[in-house]
Amino acid sequence: MPFLGVGLGLLILTGSSCFVLGAFYEHCDFLRNLHELIQEDPYAFYIREKLYATLQLFNPNCLHRMPDSCSRMSEIMKYGFPGLDDIRVYSDFVLSYDRRNRVAHWVYEHLRAPCVKADGTNINRKECWYQPDMSVPSNFRANLTDYKNSGFDRGHLAAAGNHKCHQTHCNETFYLTNIAPQVGKGFNHDAWNQLEIYVRELTESYGSVYVCTGPLYKPKRQLVGIATYSEHTRPTDEKWCVEYEVIGENTVAVPTHFFKVILVESKMSGGHPYMEAYIMPNAPIGKNINIRNFLADIREIEHIAGLQFFNGIRRSFFFGTNYSTTPEIYNNFQ
Amino acid sequence: MPFLGVGLGLLILTGSSCFVLGAFYEHCDFLRNLHELIQEDPYAFYIREKLYATLQLFNPNCLHRMPDSCSRMSEIMKYGFPGLDDIRVYSDFVLSYDRRNRVAHWVYEHLRAPCVKADGTNINRKECWYQPDMSVPSNFRANLTDYKNSGFDRGHLAAAGNHKCHQTHCNETFYLTNIAPQVGKGFNHDAWNQLEIYVRELTESYGSVYVCTGPLYKPKRQLVGIATYSEHTRPTDEKWCVEYEVIGENTVAVPTHFFKVILVESKMSGGHPYMEAYIMPNAPIGKNINIRNFLADIREIEHIAGLQFFNGIRRSFFFGTNYSTTPEIYNNFQ
Structure with missing residues (x-):
C-alpha cells in the first residue's frame, strides 16, 4: 500500500x-x-x-x-513614432508615407559617427540613382517624370551623406519616397545643405544623433474675396489658407516649408538627450543667414504637421526645448 | 520487475x-x-x-x-481599411483622423435597415450635442470655438440619422472627430442631405450597406505669377495648386469637396456587392440638380484622397465600378 x-x-x-x-x-x-x-x-x-x-x-x-x-527598425524608432500613416522600413531609415501628397510625412534616421564621415568609406554616390519605390501602389507613387521640368530639385529628406556605411543604405535614400520637391538654388544647394552638414558635425562630436525630417504645409493669411468661398459672408476680412503647388501627373505636393527635429544623445551614462528643431521655408535663403535663425519650437512643428515627437517621454526630459536663438545653448551639453 | x-x-x-x-x-x-x-x-x-x-x-x-x-469594429471594417492613420473606433462607426487637418480622413459605417428607419425608435436627437473628442491630443483637437462664427456648418460625416438603434450611437456621431466644416445652405441642408437620405433608402431596400465618407482637398489649375513660387522660371504658364481655408485657433481644414463610397451587399446568397461613389463640391448646389450627376469614379477619389478602398478584393468583384450617370444602373442589382 x-x-x-x-x-x-x-x-x-x-x-x-x-x-x-x-x-x-x-x-x-x-x-x-x-x-x-x-x-x-x-x-x-x-x-x-x-x-x-x-x-x-x-x-x-x-x-x-x-x-x-533587436532590429535596426526598433533602434531607429527608439523615441516613438511621430505618426502611423503607411510606415515603410528601409535598411537604415524609417518613413511614414503621405499617400495624398506623394511625399513622406516624416523620415526618421539614427546617425552614428562612423557612417557620416566624409572619407574613408567605399560608397560610390554615382552608383545611386533616383527611382520610384515600386512597393507603393501605382496611384500613390511619385515618378521621375513628375519632377522633370517642374523647376524643383529632387531633394533628399534622409540625406544621402548620412548613410555611408553600406552602399545599400545610400542607394535607398534615392527612392522617391524619401524625396520631396525642393527649390534648388538658395535652398537645397545652400541653407538646407548647411543644416544637413551641421547634423553630421553633431554626430561626429557626440556619436549618436536621431533626426526626423519632413515637409510642412503652413497656413498663411489671405484677404477675403479672391478665393473659393467668396459668396460666404464672414465676420472678418481676412482668412487663413493652406496653399501649395502640386507637380506632375501624380500631383506630387511641393511643401511650403521643411522641418528637422534633432535629438542628440548624451555621452554621459544616464545623461538627458539634447533636442532642437528647425523650420526652413522652401524658398531661396540668403547665403549670409545663419541657420540658427531657423530654430523653431517643436510644438509649432507638431501643430502644423499633425505629428507627435517623442511620445511617452516628458518634454522636461530634454535639454533645449525652450531655447533662444543664441548658438551657446548646446555648449552646456555633453 | x-x-x-x-x-x-x-x-x-x-x-x-x-x-x-x-x-x-x-x-x-x-x-x-x-x-x-x-x-x-x-x-x-x-x-x-x-x-x-x-x-x-x-x-x-x-x-x-x-x-x-466578434466585435462591431471587425464587422464595420469587413472590406478593409482605406488608410491607417490614427484609427479611432466608436460604438457604431470607425474613422481615421487627420491630425494635420483636424478633420477625419474617412469615416466607415455599416448600416442595417432597423437602425436607419425614420420612426419607431426612442432616439432623442435633442440629447445629442456637439463636443470635442477629448481622447485626441489637445494640439490636434478641433474645438467648438473653431467653428463658431466661421460661416461654416458643423457637418456630419457619419450621419446622425444612420445610427438610431442606440442613444450612444447617435451621441457619438456628434464628436468633432466626425464633423467637418461644410457650407450650410445649398450643401449640408440640401444636396448632401439628399445623398444621405438616398443611402438610408438603399439600406431599407437591401438590408446591409457599407458607407465610407470623407473630405477631399482637390488640386485646381492656377495661373503662374500670383502664388508662392513666383521667382521660379517654369516651362508652362499654368500650374496646379491645392488650396483650402483653415478655420479657428486649431486651423481646422475646410475641405474643397466631400466623397461617399457606397457598397450595397446583395440579398442573394453569394451575390456580388454593388458599389458606387460620389464627389460633391463643398459649395452651394442648385436644388434641381440630381445627385446622380455627382457620381464619380472610385479611382479618382482614391487618387485625390490617397486612400485605397476594398483592398484585397478585386474591382471586378463589384457591380457598378464603371458606370454611366443613368439612374438605371442599379436596377439590375438585387
Whole structure:
C-alpha cells in the first residue's frame, strides 16, 4: 500500500511538472515568434506592450534569451513614432508615407559617427540613382517624370551623406519616397545643405544623433474675396489658407516649408538627450543667414504637421526645448 | 520487475500527455487573449494574419470556441481599411483622423435597415450635442470655438440619422472627430442631405450597406505669377495648386469637396456587392440638380484622397465600378 501511495504521488508530481513544462515550452515558443514579428512589422512593434500583455500568465523570463535579435527598425524608432500613416522600413531609415501628397510625412534616421564621415568609406554616390519605390501602389507613387521640368530639385529628406556605411543604405535614400520637391538654388544647394552638414558635425562630436525630417504645409493669411468661398459672408476680412503647388501627373505636393527635429544623445551614462528643431521655408535663403535663425519650437512643428515627437517621454526630459536663438545653448551639453 | 516496467511506462505516458496538455492549455489561453486584443485594437486587427501565424505549431481549433466575440469594429471594417492613420473606433462607426487637418480622413459605417428607419425608435436627437473628442491630443483637437462664427456648418460625416438603434450611437456621431466644416445652405441642408437620405433608402431596400465618407482637398489649375513660387522660371504658364481655408485657433481644414463610397451587399446568397461613389463640391448646389450627376469614379477619389478602398478584393468583384450617370444602373442589382 505505501508503495502504491509513493507511485501515485510520483505520478501526480510528474504529471503536474510536465504540464507546467509543456505550458512553459509553448509560452517561450510563442514568445520567440511574437518577438520576431515585433522586430519585423512596424504595427506589431507599435502595439508590442499590448501583445506582450497577452502573455501575462507566466512572467516572460525567456525574453532574455534573445538580446541579439533587436532590429535596426526598433533602434531607429527608439523615441516613438511621430505618426502611423503607411510606415515603410528601409535598411537604415524609417518613413511614414503621405499617400495624398506623394511625399513622406516624416523620415526618421539614427546617425552614428562612423557612417557620416566624409572619407574613408567605399560608397560610390554615382552608383545611386533616383527611382520610384515600386512597393507603393501605382496611384500613390511619385515618378521621375513628375519632377522633370517642374523647376524643383529632387531633394533628399534622409540625406544621402548620412548613410555611408553600406552602399545599400545610400542607394535607398534615392527612392522617391524619401524625396520631396525642393527649390534648388538658395535652398537645397545652400541653407538646407548647411543644416544637413551641421547634423553630421553633431554626430561626429557626440556619436549618436536621431533626426526626423519632413515637409510642412503652413497656413498663411489671405484677404477675403479672391478665393473659393467668396459668396460666404464672414465676420472678418481676412482668412487663413493652406496653399501649395502640386507637380506632375501624380500631383506630387511641393511643401511650403521643411522641418528637422534633432535629438542628440548624451555621452554621459544616464545623461538627458539634447533636442532642437528647425523650420526652413522652401524658398531661396540668403547665403549670409545663419541657420540658427531657423530654430523653431517643436510644438509649432507638431501643430502644423499633425505629428507627435517623442511620445511617452516628458518634454522636461530634454535639454533645449525652450531655447533662444543664441548658438551657446548646446555648449552646456555633453 | 514487470511491475516497475509498467510503472515507468505509466510515468512516461502521464508525463508526455501532461506536457502536451500543458502546452495546449497555454496555447489556448494565449489564443484567447490574442483574439480579444485583435477584436479591440485596430492595429492588432490589421496584422491579425501575422499574429495568428505566430501560433502555427498547433492548429488553432480552440478558435471555434469563441464565435460570439466578434466585435462591431471587425464587422464595420469587413472590406478593409482605406488608410491607417490614427484609427479611432466608436460604438457604431470607425474613422481615421487627420491630425494635420483636424478633420477625419474617412469615416466607415455599416448600416442595417432597423437602425436607419425614420420612426419607431426612442432616439432623442435633442440629447445629442456637439463636443470635442477629448481622447485626441489637445494640439490636434478641433474645438467648438473653431467653428463658431466661421460661416461654416458643423457637418456630419457619419450621419446622425444612420445610427438610431442606440442613444450612444447617435451621441457619438456628434464628436468633432466626425464633423467637418461644410457650407450650410445649398450643401449640408440640401444636396448632401439628399445623398444621405438616398443611402438610408438603399439600406431599407437591401438590408446591409457599407458607407465610407470623407473630405477631399482637390488640386485646381492656377495661373503662374500670383502664388508662392513666383521667382521660379517654369516651362508652362499654368500650374496646379491645392488650396483650402483653415478655420479657428486649431486651423481646422475646410475641405474643397466631400466623397461617399457606397457598397450595397446583395440579398442573394453569394451575390456580388454593388458599389458606387460620389464627389460633391463643398459649395452651394442648385436644388434641381440630381445627385446622380455627382457620381464619380472610385479611382479618382482614391487618387485625390490617397486612400485605397476594398483592398484585397478585386474591382471586378463589384457591380457598378464603371458606370454611366443613368439612374438605371442599379436596377439590375438585387
